[in-house]
Structure formats: structure tokens, C-alpha cells
Amino acid sequence: xxxxxxxLPDSFPFSTEIPLLIGHINYGxxxxxxxxxxxxSEARMRFFKSLGYSELDIDGLGIVVADAAVQYRSEAFHGxxxxxxxxxxxxxxxxxxxxxxxxxxxxxxxxxxGKTGIVFFDYQLRRKAAVPEGFRRRFPSAIPAA
Numbered sequence: 049x050x051x052x053x054x055x056l057p058d059s060f061p062f063s064t065e066i067p068l069l070i071g072h073i074n075y076g077x078x079x080x081x082x083x084x085x086x087x088x089s090e091a092r093m094r095f096f097k098s099l100g101y102s103e104l105d106i107d108g109l110g111i112v113v114a115d116a117a118v119q120y121r122s123e124a125f126h127g128x129x130x131x132x133x134x135x136x137x138x139x140x141x142x143x144x145x146x147x148x149x150x151x152x153x154x155x156x157x158x159x160x161x162g163k164t165g166i167v168f169f170d171y172q173l174r175r176k177a178a179v180p181e182g183f184r185r186r187f188p189s190a191i192p193a194a
Contacts, residue, residue, distance in 0.1 A: 054119050057088035059081035060133035064094045091132035110127050114165040121158045129153040136187045142176045143167035
């Protein structure tokens with residue numbers, strides 16, 4: 049089976065710090081693989097908040113997570129401070145990918161990288177919707193030339 053390979057951008061427009069708590073740690077005494085997505089979910093909420101949005105109100109629309117891909121790179125341990133960096137790219141009619149990187153702050157050791165596919169959703173009509181232009185314009189390098 050082919051392994052997942054995720055290419056990261058040269059820079060990210062957003063980053064946030066999240067400490068690893070005991071609830072993030074598994075019986076192997078390191079960051080639980082499922083908790084990586086929980087950390088990324090927290091970072092995603094902070095990312096949208098930094099843009100003046102919430103996950104339920106991005107220019108009047110919400111989002112749903114369509115898929116997620118993770119590439120684990122190294123262990124992480126209780127008490128370490130994680131930095132989650134995030135940006136948007138690979139836009140299509142109804143959504144985009146949120147590409148992210150998780151690393152330990154002090155050493156810069158990469159712990160994981162991934163992307164989360166989101167689809168914009170009209171919760172009143174209960175159907176997918178086009179990417180709001182105001183959101184798309186915030187990421188000009190991700191917009192293909194016409």
C-alpha cells in the first residue's frame with residue numbers, strides 16, 4: 049500500500065500553541081494518534097476565529113469536514129508545547145483543504161502534518177454551498193490564475 053505524502057507550503061498564514069495534556073497521551077506514554085485530530089480541530093476553530101469567523105458562520109455558511117489525511121512524523125510527550133500552523137488551499141467549487149503542520153515548539157521537531165478537506169454548508173437549507181468569495185480572497189496565493 050502506498051504511503052500518504054503531504055506536501056506543505058513554504059509558510060503558513062496562521063499558527064497557534066497548544067500544550068499537551070495528560071488526556072492527549074496514550075498507554076505508550078506519547079501523543080495518541082487520534083488526539084492529533086483533536087488538536088487540529090482546536091487549531092481549526094482558532095484559525096477561523098483569527099479571520100473573524102466561526103465554523104458555523106463563514107460569511108453566512110458553516111463547514112463540514114469531508115476528509116482528513118495525517119502523516120505522523122515523531123512522538124510527542126505530556127507537557128510539550130505544540131505549535132499548529134495552518135492555511136487554506138486547493139480550492140474547488142464547494143470547499144478547500146486546510147493544510148497543517150504540528151511541531152514541538154522548543155526543538156521544532158515535526159510531530160505530524162496533514163490536510164483536512166472542508167465543504168461549505170448551508171445549515172438552513174441542509175446542503176453544500178459554494179465557497180464564499182470573501183473567504184477565498186483571503187488566500188490569494190491559493191487562487192489559480194484565470
